[in-house]
Amino acid sequence: xxxYTSFIYGRLENHSYSLLCSLGDPGILYASLEGYKIExxxxxxxxxxxxxxxxxxxLIGVFxxxxxxxxxxxxxxxxxKANGNKSVPEARLPPMMIGGIAFTxxxxxxxxx
Amino acid sequence: MACFYSVVSNFRRPxxxxxxxxxxQTTMQILTSQNLGTSAKHINYWPxxxxxxxxxxxxxxxxxxxxxxxxxxxxxxxxxxxxxxTFMRSVVGAAFPLFLGPMYRKLGVNWGSTxxxxxxxxxxxxxxxxxxxxxxxxxxGEWTKFST
Numbered sequence: 001x002x003x004y005t006s007f008i009y010g011r012l013e014n015h016s017y018s019l020l021c022s023l024g025d026p027g028i029l030y031a032s033l034e035g036y037k038i039e040x041x042x043x044x045x046x047x048x049x050x051x052x053x054x055x056x057x058x059l060i061g062v063f064x065x066x067x068x069x070x071x072x073x074x075x076x077x078x079x080x081k082a083n084g085n086k087s088v089p090e091a092r093l094p095p096m097m098i099g100g101i102a103f104t105x106x107x108x109x110x111x112x113x
Numbered sequence: 114m115a116c117f118y119s120v121v122s123n124f125r126r127p128x129x130x131x132x133x134x135x136x137x138q139t140t141m142q143i144l145t146s147q148n149l150g151t152s153a154k155h156i157n158y159w160p161x162x163x164x165x166x167x168x169x170x171x172x173x174x175x176x177x178x179x180x181x182x183x184x185x186x187x188x189x190x191x192x193x194x195x196x197x198x199t200f201m202r203s204v205v206g207a208a209f210p211l212f213l214g215p216m217y218r219k220l221g222v223n224w225g226s227t228x229x230x231x232x233x234x235x236x237x238x239x240x241x242x243x244x245x246x247x248x249x250x251x252x253x254g255e256w257t258k259f260s261t
Contacts, residue, residue, distance in 0.1 A: 061169025111226020
């Protein structure tokens with residue numbers, strides 16, 4: 001879940017910038033961690049050790065996500081050099097676009113039969 | 114998965130005239146008696162596992178992109194930005210599992226995941242919005258205008 005939170009560090013009332021915190025994504029992930037246990041152990045009745053194996057699939061997904069970020073660095077460097085060796089924060093965002101769609105798809109795939 | 118099991122039952126067909134009656138019986142036996150130790154009706158678990166792979170992939174890419182964006186945006190104050198993000202993430206991570214057990218048990222895993230999927234779907238356009246209007250947002254901010 002991504003919500004816009006005002007950056008309130010410093011206790012100033014000047015909410016001039018909406019900071020993007022991808023809070024809900026870890027939140028939903030922690031949520032589904034418990035859901036895995038319920039799904040595989042209680043609903044399907046697997047043994048405890050066997051029901052923990054789907055977390056390995058999470059690991060595979062994490063590796064793929066890391067590879068995507070490595071690949072995004074090339075795009076970021078192109079924009080970096082084009083901007084005269086000044087940082088382009090927006091070029092950091094493409095993995096988030098792909099990841100958001102994959103995250104939603106994965107959530108629906110996991111839940112629906 | 115059903116055709117897989119029917120193929121397996123065909124291989125085990127006895128070479129006699131009773132073959133035709135045995136096939137549906139063996140398929141029903143295999144379908145109902147899970148070798149996983151359950152009598153549940155869910156046979157196909159592969160979609161859930163593939164969904165988990167997508168979940169991990171999406172989570173890591175979103176998280177890393179977000180943190181990189183934060184650091185790039187708040188150039189001198191990135192430590193504070195990341196600290197605020199981590200704090201809120203910890204709060205959410207502590208709060209969510211408290212109500213999830215009852216939620217998943219009552220609603221069922223299907224509807225619980227559908228709820229979260231819809232929440233995640235509503236938040237898909239956020240990186241696109243930041244891609245388009247990021248520069249203007251950063252120019253207006255008090256601590257972020259050093260990055261423009």
